Amino acid sequence: MNFELDPHLDQLAGQARSFALEVLDDADFATDSWLIHPSREFSRALGERGWLGLTWPTEFGGGGRPPIERLVIFETLISMGAPLATSWFADRQIGPTLLQFGSDAQARRWLPQIINGESAWCIGMSEPDAGSDVASIRTTARQTSSPSDEWVINGSKIWTSGAASADWCYLIARTESDAARHRSLSEFVVDMATPGITVAPIVDMTGNSHFCEVTFDDVVVPGENLIGERGNSFRQVMRQMEHERGGIDRLVSNRRLYDAVMARTTLTDPVLRQRAARIESGYRIGRNLVIRETVGQAPAGFSAVTKTLCTELEVEIAEFCGSVAQMGALEWSDVARAICYAPAYTIMGGTTSILRNIIAERILGLPR
């Protein structure tokens, strides 16, 4: 079986590499860059290059290109540590969600600014008392009496990545008080400049503060910002999570660190060599799983497997880098940071325990 990609894709990866090196300085590259390293300038540069909305239909201004091309470009950029956090959520999942569940008018309103790299988005799903169990969120959206057709939002979200610099929040709120838990949620696009929104950055144990607590206090949202079917958010979220879980960002977040560590070691210790061999195999297996998701060949729900395998590998890589650096990890700030940050990989986007439940129940059909 031949796992090599078509040569034009290798060329595309080379172009992505040259592009990043041309427009960025050394200091602009960082591990975990798609999540913690924003840059409006780089987002616009990607837009000008035509690499945002690359796969979206041309009638909406997208590139109409095959998904595998997007994978190859962003595999390269994330592995290098290019600052993608401004554009990533919108390009990865908000655009596809608007295309799938939004109206034509909504797609024409929001997609162009994502494609140009002009807008930054955050995702308001998790709450202080509702993370894994999205259906138990308490943030409410109440419709004002017609004809104004507005919604008033109250509640708070937590761990909202990029909220402090976002223009828009893709928010999930409870709209029905008398329906079943899974039929009572709806989705809205909320302008982050709306009065009543307070954003408080949270400092994580690496000292970074990319995620935030966001409070909504009588925040008024126009009726036309409701996305998809009222009360149907749970199904829409599940689809959105497929975009979030099966992508290349779940495999190569700390590839930059791994490459740097490997370049600084000769790996004479046989145990470390075995661990490196495991990681190298993991990269190849993970990449094949991501390719399967990307080209639409993975079974429904399989992104739970892809994310579990890939993010557990990322944790293993951080531990491996620590073992190679040993006491030097304390001086080598990238490694120390990676060790502290590693637990995040298997929490964000759905914890590994939750994904294993999904694998057991929905993929393997095991009893609850």
Ligand SMILES: Cc1cc2nc3c(=O)[nH]c(=O)nc-3n(C[C@H](O)[C@H](O)[C@H](O)COP(=O)(O)OP(=O)(O)OC[C@H]3O[C@@H](n4cnc5c(N)ncnc54)[C@H](O)[C@@H]3O)c2cc1C
């Ligand atoms: C770096 C980072 C970025 C994030 N960015 C965002 C963001 O942008 N937007 C957003 O909305 N959220 C974001 N999150 C939040 C993330 O989605 C939640 O942390 C995650 O879903 C888990 O929810 P929780 O923290 O409330 O933990 P809980 O749901 O309280 O879970 C606590 C523990 O219990 C386990 N557990 C819970 N239920 C079960 C069960 N039924 N079976 C077995 N085990 C179970 C979990 O696996 C976990 O180990 C981010 C998180 C991180 C770490």
